[in-house]
Amino acid sequence: GALVYQYPRRTICKSGTSMRMECQAVGFQATSVAWYRQSPQKTFELIALSTVNSAIKYEQNFTQEKFPISHPNLSFSSMTVLNAYLEDRGLYLCGARRTGVQDTQYFGPGTRLLVL
Template identity: 90%
Template sequence: GALVYQYPRRTICKSGTSMRMECQAVGFQATSVAWYRQSPQKTFELIALSTVNSAIKYEQNFTQEKFPISHPNLSFSSMTVLNAYLEDRGLYLCGAWTGGSEVFFGKGTRLTVV
C-alpha cells in the first residue's frame, strides 16, 4: 500500500542548533510533496511545496535559508530546521500527493527546542 514515512518521530535540540528530518513516499509515485508545521495551539501551516519539474516554493514567513529542503526525487525529501529556537517547536508533517486529489501524510516529526 501507499505510505509516507517520516524520521525521526521525535527530536530534541538545543536552542540555536539545527536538525534534519526526512520524508519518504513508499508504494506510489509522488507528484507533489509538501512540508507543514503545526505549532502548539495552532493549525497546520504550509512551509514549502515541491512539485515534479518545478522548483521548491516557500510560503510567506518561511525561507530556504531557514528551512532548506533537499529532494533527489519526489519519493524522498529532507528538510533541515536551521538555528532552531523556541518558536520553531511543533509537529512537522510531510504530505505526498499521488497525482489526483489523494494525499498521504507521514506521522510527523515532533520537534522540541530546549
C-alpha cells in the same frame, strides 16, 4: 496502499542548532511534497511545496534560508530546520501528492521537534 514515513518521529535539539527531518513515500511516486508545521495550540501551516524538477515554493513567513528542502527523487524529501529556536518547536508533517491522483495528499506521522 500509499504510505508515507517520516524520520525521526521525535527529536530534541539545543537552541541555535539545526536538525534535519526526512520524508519517504513508499508504494507510490510522489510528484510533490508539502511540508507543514503545527505549532503548539495552532493548526497546520504550510511551509513550502516541493515538486521534483521545479523550484521549491515557500509560503509567507517561511524561507529557504531557514528551512532548506531537498527533493531529489519521487520518493524522498528532506527538510532542515536551521538555527532552531523555541518558536520552531512543533509537529512537522510531510504530505506527499501521488502521481496521477491530483486531489489527495498522503501524510506521514510527523516529526515532533522540541527545542531546549
